[in-house]
Amino acid sequence: MYGDVTPTNGVYNPAVVKPANEKAALKPVQGDALLRERESHADWFAVEFLVYYERSQIRTFAYVRRKDGGHIPDGEYDVREGEDERRRKWKKWRGEWQVKWRHRWSRKGQ
Numbered sequence: 001m002y003g004d005v006t007p008t009n010g011v012y013n014p015a016v017v018k019p020a021n022e023k024a025a026l027k028p029v030q031g032d033a034l035l036r037e038r039e040s041h042a043d044w045f046a047v048e049f050l051v052y053y054e055r056s057q058i059r060t061f062a063y064v065r066r067k068d069g070g071h072i073p074d075g076e077y078d079v080r081e082g083e084d085e086r087r088r089k090w091k092k093w094r095g096e097w098q099v100k101w102r103h104r105w106s107r108k109g110q
Helices: none
Strands: 027-037 045-054 057-066 075-081 086-093 096-101
Touching: 057 096
Parallel strands: none
Antiparallel strands: 027 045, 027 075, 045 057, 075 086, 086 096
């Protein structure tokens, strides 16, 4: 009747059928972590963050801030987060946060 699929013709009417979402929705994850400047013996400090994941990879950072309100300078950081306290590498460059995926940073050209 309205362009529905029927067993006899098996054809979709594109005006009726909604196209699939090509971009997967990003999943927000808010949490706490410990940061320390890479290759230093400085003390770990507590931060809170909000990141967006696509599947198992961080795609974008909403914010990362120290719990004590202090400033986090640009640089590379070791991060321990999650229940398993898995170590990751994060980088703050020109005020933007990035995560290291294998051999490259999440933002190109940096």
